[in-house]
Amino acid sequence: MKKTNLSDYDPTQVPSGKGRRIGIAVAEWNREITDALAQGAIDTLRKYEVVDEDIRLVHVPGSFELTTAADLMLRNDASLDAVICIGCVIQGETRHFDFICEAVSQGVTNVSLKFEKPVIFSLLTTNNFEQALDRAGGKHGNKGVEGAITALKMTALQKELERK
Ligand code: RBF
Numbered sequence: 170m171k172k173t174n175l176s177d178y179d180p181t182q183v184p185s186g187k188g189r190r191i192g193i194a195v196a197e198w199n200r201e202i203t204d205a206l207a208q209g210a211i212d213t214l215r216k217y218e219v220v221d222e223d224i225r226l227v228h229v230p231g232s233f234e235l236t237t238a239a240d241l242m243l244r245n246d247a248s249l250d251a252v253i254c255i256g257c258v259i260q261g262e263t264r265h266f267d268f269i270c271e272a273v274s275q276g277v278t279n280v281s282l283k284f285e286k287p288v289i290f291s292l293l294t295t296n297n298f299e300q301a302l303d304r305a306g307g308k309h310g311n312k313g314v315e316g317a318i319t320a321l322k323m324t325a326l327q328k329e330l331e332r333k
Contacts, residue, residue: 174310183318184325186219189250191320193224194238196256198231199298205305206255206291206313213317225249232256232292233269236276243284250327251287251320252280255313257305260296270294287323291316 191214195207207226214224225246229238235254242252254277260266273292281288291312295301303309 209313
């Protein structure tokens with residue numbers, strides 16, 4: 170069975186982001202990876218007509234801080250339609266990996282429900298650096314691109330449902 174990979178997305182099925190305001194929170198840990206993911210997200214938002222002034226980019230020290238950043242962004246800028254959280258957690262010898270991944274996945278869900286807006290989980294959780302590279306513009310696509318597409322699809326869905 171073919172695995173779903175949004176990096177192979179159908180460009181005709183992505184809603185325009187015209188008029189949308191999107192926040193992007195990027196972790197500085199494993200920056201070579203997270204910068205590539207962030208660039209993929211920004212390029213994709215631009216491709217779908219989100220203008221630069223409507224892309225609010227912030228950096229946080231590590232992935233653990235992504236949830237707080239998303240919360241602060243949405244609390245302080247009610248015009249944001251969605252926030253994309255970008256990070257890369259690589260399995261080490263201690264249990265930090267599990268704690269960080271669990272905290273971010275729960276945190277993203279909580280912030281999304283709290284503000285009733287899409288908060289996108291673009292967190293790579295890999296066994297090693299090579300697996301991360303493969304997903305940051307390598308053979309498994311760019312998960313930042315996929316995060317941007319998800320943000321556009323979810324904001325469009327929100328607008329559609331709110332109109333009803
Ligand atoms: N942050 C990441 O974004 N990716 C990591 O792989 C990562 N590994 C960490 C490993 C250890 C042992 C520690 C203490 C922190 C790590 N962090 C990592 C940073 C974490 O997300 C956060 O910034 C700090 O724990 C401060 O709250």
